[in-house]
Amino acid sequence: MSKLWGGRFTKKTDQLVEEYTASIMFDKELAEEDVQGSLAHVTMLGKQGILPADDVETIKQGLTRVLEKVRKGEIEFSISDEDIHMNIEKTLIDDIGPVGGKLHTGRSRNDQVATDMHLYLRKRVVEFVDLLHKLQAALIEQAKANLDTIVPGYTHLQRAQPILFAHHLMAYVSMFGRDAERLQDSYKRINTLPLGAGALAGTTFPIDRHFVASQLGFDRVYENSLDAVSDRDFILEFLSHASIIMMHLSRLSEELILWSSTEFHFVELDDAFCTGSSIMPQKKNPDVPELVRGKTGRVYGNLIGLLTVLKSLPLAYNKDMQEDKEGMFDTVRTLQGALQLFAPMIATMKVNKDRMRQAVNQDFSNATDIADFLVGKGLPFRQAHEVIGKTVLYCIQQNKYLLDLTLDEFKQFSDLFDDRIYEVLQPEQVVNARNVYGGTARSQVAEAIARAEREQDQTASWVKEYSERSQ
Numbered sequence: 250m251s252k253l254w255g256g257r258f259t260k261k262t263d264q265l266v267e268e269y270t271a272s273i274m275f276d277k278e279l280a281e282e283d284v285q286g287s288l289a290h291v292t293m294l295g296k297q298g299i300l301p302a303d304d305v306e307t308i309k310q311g312l313t314r315v316l317e318k319v320r321k322g323e324i325e326f327s328i329s330d331e332d333i334h335m336n337i338e339k340t341l342i343d344d345i346g347p348v349g350g351k352l353h354t355g356r357s358r359n360d361q362v363a364t365d366m367h368l369y370l371r372k373r374v375v376e377f378v379d380l381l382h383k384l385q386a387a388l389i390e391q392a393k394a395n396l397d398t399i400v401p402g403y404t405h406l407q408r409a410q411p412i413l414f415a416h417h418l419m420a421y422v423s424m425f426g427r428d429a430e431r432l433q434d435s436y437k438r439i440n441t442l443p444l445g446a447g448a449l450a451g452t453t454f455p456i457d458r459h460f461v462a463s464q465l466g467f468d469r470v471y472e473n474s475l476d477a478v479s480d481r482d483f484i485l486e487f488l489s490h491a492s493i494i495m496m497h498l499s500r501l502s503e504e505l506i507l508w509s510s511t512e513f514h515f516v517e518l519d520d521a522f523c524t525g526s527s528i529m530p531q532k533k534n535p536d537v538p539e540l541v542r543g544k545t546g547r548v549y550g551n552l553i554g555l556l557t558v559l560k561s562l563p564l565a566y567n568k569d570m571q572e573d574k575e576g577m578f579d580t581v582r583t584l585q586g587a588l589q590l591f592a593p594m595i596a597t598m599k600v601n602k603d604r605m606r607q608a609v610n611q612d613f614s615n616a617t618d619i620a621d622f623l624v625g626k627g628l629p630f631r632q633a634h635e636v637i638g639k640t641v642l643y644c645i646q647q648n649k650y651l652l653d654l655t656l657d658e659f660k661q662f663s664d665l666f667d668d669r670i671y672e673v674l675q676p677e678q679v680v681n682a683r684n685v686y687g688g689t690a691r692s693q694v695a696e697a698i699a700r701a702e703r704e705q706d707q708t709a710s711w712v713k714e715y716s717e718r719s720q
């Protein structure tokens with residue numbers, strides 16, 4: 250059969266051109282969305298009297314059968330039919346005859362493909378908010394189980410101040426919460442209908458774009474036909490948000506990798522999320538976080554790739570824009586896999602509380618509190634800072650820690666020291682002294698967990714509502 254657009258051409262498309270320009274190898278992933286959009290479009294054509302009711306019914310029945318075949322994997326997609334739109338239309342015509350050719354009345358592949366991607370991405374956004382919600386829940390449960398676990402806090406990967414391990418985990422809950430908020434906010438831009446823009450200028454048929462929008466659950470339509478067919482901002486926004494999520498996952502991955510090493514031994518990942526060595530039988534490798542850390546780069550690459558494709562394109566549609574899909578699909582799969590694995594990996598992670606406590610007892614991360622103690626006695630902070638610096642140097646030279654010093658040794662550096670210094674230096678005291686909103690004190694972390702759980706309920710409600718709207 251000749252091309253559905255072949256009337257103007259006198260030569261057959263070169264085989265290499267056909268293979269090079271075809272997108273069906275990857276855009277077949279949009280098959281269900283393509284049929285979904287076509288069902289709404291043909292319903293509108295009937296409502297507006299553009300197509301006879303009998304033709305509309307025949308086309309709708311045919312599209313329903315095509316959708317069933319898509320879901321059963323019974324359609325053989327062909328490169329000669331170029332893309333998902335032509336493959337679906339060809340399958341429809343084979344099923345119901347020439348009347349299937351009326352489906353494309355009042356639309357173009359340009360507005361059709363944009364619609365498919367809007368439909369596709371809005372489902373994925375809801376899915377990813379749900380997966381982030383599950384990951385937050387796993388982190389919150391670990392935080393609740395470690396409200397009394399003290400661990401060194403780090404800056405420059407050097408021990409800085411003791412904190413609750415729960416506080417550290419809740420930092421990621423906050424990060425992933427912002428990630429979910431960004432996705433939720435992007436939904437309103439994704440949920441905008443381009444269909445009806447035609448190739449670039451609209452259509453001469455009396456279509457009703459707002460009716461199609463209501464049929465497909467879109468909140469609004471694009472106001473400018475040129476913008477509708479050439480906009481890929483919504484994909485860029487998704488790729489940007491996905492890159493930030495992967496960055497957060499990569500940072501947590503790096504810490505899991507460090508923490509599970511023999512040198513730290515703060516946590517142990519469950520065997521189900523690790524692999525072994527083909528030569529070294531003792532090895533237990535944290536492959537999942539390592540791969541997530543590595544795959545972050547490809548998600549960044551997909552964002553930069555599409556930005557580069559779009560940076561100098563004139564309005565409206567250009568074939569370059571076919572490059573918008575593979576990176577989007579790859580990012581969806583990469584992020585999906587990472588989030589699906591992370592929640593159960595965190596949930597099953599074992600925390601070595603004793604090792605964390607040992608680490609806290611064998612460092613100088615309580616030094617700031619001694620300086621604060623001296624400030625409370627009236628010494629200016631800069632002088633107190635110098636006093637404690639010299640005290641720490643003395644400890645290093647004597648192979649001691651601050652709690653090992655006698656009161657006489659403390660008094661070598663300042664007469665302001667008294668017996669209360671030993672209470673100030675206790676890790677629990679150091680942690681609980683930071684009793685400010687957002688601080689690491691136990692009461693503050695407990696309240697942060699309570700706030701996060703309330704936000705979890707709100708997120709679950711959002712996911713439920715928008716899952717139903719995006720079907």
